[in-house]
Amino acid sequence: xxxxxxxxxxxxxxxxxxxxxxxxxxxxxxxxxxxxxxxxxxxxxxxxxxxxxxxxxxxxxxxxxxxxxxxxxxxxxxxxxxxxxxxxxxxxxxxxxxxxxxxxxxxxxxxxxxxxxxxxxxxxxxxxxxxxxxxxxxxxxxxxxxxxxxxxxxxxxxxxxxxxxxxxxxxxxxxxxxxxxxxxxxxxxxxxxxxxxxxxxxxxxxxxxxxxxxxxxxxxxxxxxxxxxxxxxxxxxxxxxxxxxxxxxxxxxxxxxxxxxxxxxxxxxxxxxxxxxxxxxxxxxxxxxxxxx
Amino acid sequence: xxxxxxxxxxxxxxxxxxxxxxxxxxxxxxxxxxxxxxxxxxxxxxxxxxxxxxxxxxxxxxxxxxxxxxxxxxxxxxxxxxxxxxxxxxxxxxxxxxxxxxxxxxxxxxxxxxxxxxxxxxxxxxxxxxxxxxxxxxxxxxxxxxxxxxxxxxxxxxxxxxxxxxxxxxxxxxxxxxxxxxxxxxxxxxxxxxxxxxxxxxxxxxxxxxxxxxxxxxxxxxxxxxxxxxxxxxxxxxxxxxxxxxxxxxxxxxxxxxxxxxxxx
Numbered sequence: 001x002x003x004x005x006x007x008x009x010x011x012x013x014x015x016x017x018x019x020x021x022x023x024x025x026x027x028x029x030x031x032x033x034x035x036x037x038x039x040x041x042x043x044x045x046x047x048x049x050x051x052x053x054x055x056x057x058x059x060x061x062x063x064x065x066x067x068x069x070x071x072x073x074x075x076x077x078x079x080x081x082x083x084x085x086x087x088x089x090x091x092x093x094x095x096x097x098x099x100x101x102x103x104x105x106x107x108x109x110x111x112x113x114x115x116x117x118x119x120x121x122x123x124x125x126x127x128x129x130x131x132x133x134x135x136x137x138x139x140x141x142x143x144x145x146x147x148x149x150x151x152x153x154x155x156x157x158x159x160x161x162x163x164x165x166x167x168x169x170x171x172x173x174x175x176x177x178x179x180x181x182x183x184x185x186x187x188x189x190x191x192x193x194x195x196x197x198x199x200x201x202x203x204x205x206x207x208x209x210x211x212x213x214x215x216x217x218x219x220x221x222x223x224x225x226x227x228x229x230x231x232x233x234x235x236x237x238x239x240x241x242x243x244x245x246x247x248x249x250x251x252x253x254x255x256x257x258x259x260x261x262x263x264x265x266x267x268x269x270x271x272x273x274x275x276x277x278x279x280x281x282x283x284x285x286x287x288x289x290x291x292x293x
Numbered sequence: 294x295x296x297x298x299x300x301x302x303x304x305x306x307x308x309x310x311x312x313x314x315x316x317x318x319x320x321x322x323x324x325x326x327x328x329x330x331x332x333x334x335x336x337x338x339x340x341x342x343x344x345x346x347x348x349x350x351x352x353x354x355x356x357x358x359x360x361x362x363x364x365x366x367x368x369x370x371x372x373x374x375x376x377x378x379x380x381x382x383x384x385x386x387x388x389x390x391x392x393x394x395x396x397x398x399x400x401x402x403x404x405x406x407x408x409x410x411x412x413x414x415x416x417x418x419x420x421x422x423x424x425x426x427x428x429x430x431x432x433x434x435x436x437x438x439x440x441x442x443x444x445x446x447x448x449x450x451x452x453x454x455x456x457x458x459x460x461x462x463x464x465x466x467x468x469x470x471x472x473x474x475x476x477x478x479x480x481x482x483x484x485x486x487x488x489x490x491x492x493x494x495x496x497x498x499x500x501x502x503x504x505x506x507x508x509x510x511x512x513x514x515x516x517x518x519x520x521x522x523x524x525x526x527x528x529x530x531x532x533x534x535x536x537x538x539x540x541x542x543x544x545x546x547x548x549x550x551x552x553x554x555x556x557x558x
Contacts, residue, residue, distance in 0.1 A: 185384035188352050192455075193401045194372040203397070207388050287388045289431055 023057045030054050055257040063257035081265040088228050088240035089269055091156050095163025096224035103171025111179040128169050136234035155237050163227035167220040174216025178209025210287035221273035229266055241266050299453055299485035300326040305358030307344055318344045320510035331486045333496035333503045341511025342489045343457055350378055350455050376453040377446035381461045383438035385430040391441050392426040398448040416444040436467035454486045472498055497537045505544040515544040
């Protein structure tokens with residue numbers, strides 16, 4: 001039993017086992033489930049198990065190393081996905097940076113002035129109920145009327161702004177909680193030493209907010225990736241994973257393993273984004289002693 | 294002792310809330326504390342002893358009356374970092390080591406790095422934590438954390454120490470040890486101390502004067518002078534010590550005969 005625990009405690013091993021388990025579940029259902037899936041009245045509650053709906057896991061993997069299309073000189077599928085992922089990831093980073101900046105500034109202002117917190121926090125929460133699809137055309141048309149210096153608004157900027165719209169939310173809420181987390185005794189201690197608002201922010205509130213900030217940054221990173229992919233579709237920006245998912249969906253019947261490649265690409269992007277934040281958390285571990293100990 | 298008082302509290306009232314639900318926490322408090330004097334504030338909960346300390350520290354403002362600290366207003370004294378302060382909880386910053394926690398007031402005072410280093414070494418030596426300089430607060434016992442907090446309060450060599458039940462959460466052994474250390478430190482630094490406690494023996498052991506307060510409204514009931522020979526090693530078992538304890542206890546109970554069960558913590 002202890003040996004099993006020791007193996008499972010290794011996160012990498014656990015992650016690999018989890019992936020194998022999902023693949024095994026997929027193949028088991030595909031082998032045992034009825035061709036037409038399972039329906040309850042008119043509603044199908046489990047998918048069809050045909051090779052078109054559910055390609056074998058090894059077919060999906062094999063498809064990735066094959067060329068994108070039958071055309072001569074076509075690059076391998078994994079490379080096309082990789083190029084699209086780099087494109088999407090760059091925009092997601094821009095969106096994440098904007099979102100984090102806006103979130104942190106909002107949180108600091110809300111912490112400073114309770115009246116702003118009461119006025120702005122409900123708006124921040126309401127903002128997340130606006131569907132991205134509704135937002136995309138607005139951002140695009142507003143953006144087209146803006147020039148930054150001599151640089152005209154680029155379509156990718158609209159996507160980054162929409163991604164930041166999803167990313168700022170967890171940061172604003174988490175950071176606000178973090179800034180408000182120091183107990184009264186610590187706040188009064190700083191006050192007793194004549195520290196003003198700025199000194200208290202730098203010496204006490206910011207360091208104290210780190211344990212709340214790291215999970216918020218992780219959520220923001222995942223949101224930025226998802227937001228970028230959805231916004232690519234919604235604004236029609238070519239070159240990234242979003243459009244690739246849409247394009248490859250057309251091959252669902254002729255080349256059923258192909259649409260899965262960009263989907264896996266987006267999953268890996270999300271994992272990389274979360275991994276980067278975990279590294280950041282390790283760098284800041286001194287500030288997370290209370291949380292980790 | 295000089296004639297210039299460390300603290301002058303004149304006609305201070307503090308009322309919380311308004312209208313019919315208002316609570317008078319402090320009523321007409323007058324108190325003068327000399328430089329280098331050790332004063333304890335004692336009384337049942339709700340008598341306003343902590344409130345009075347907070348007013349002196351300018352963490353709260355009086356509804357009426359004036360407080361001067363070294364001839365300045367309480368606010369000026371706070372901004373000038375005239376006092377060191379310690380609370381019932383150590384209130385250490387968990388991301389800072391012991392040395393960095395003691396360093397906090399020195400940093401805020403923009404002192405030079407070398408001077409700070411020397412001062413920290415001296416302070417940690419004084420509270421016996423030299424070996425723990427690079428430990429984090431979560432690696433220390435409650436008593437050790439409190440010693441760090443006291444070292445931090447002493448960091449800038451303040452001529453006034455404000456302490457709100459700093460030993461309240463500690464066990465008896467640690468408590469007596471820290472009391473003895475505090476007396477020694479105060480004798481060295483000649484700082485005036487305002488010490489809030491609910492333990493009669495602690496107040497008697499430490500103080501030149503014990504201010505006995507009563508609740509609803511918070512008032513000073515009596516001020517008991519303590520004259521003990523503090524050079525004696527067996528102060529705690531000295532008959533004079535028990536006489537003073539009885540006197541404070543008497544004042545607390547407003548002349549009612551002191552029954553058994555004296556709080557001898």
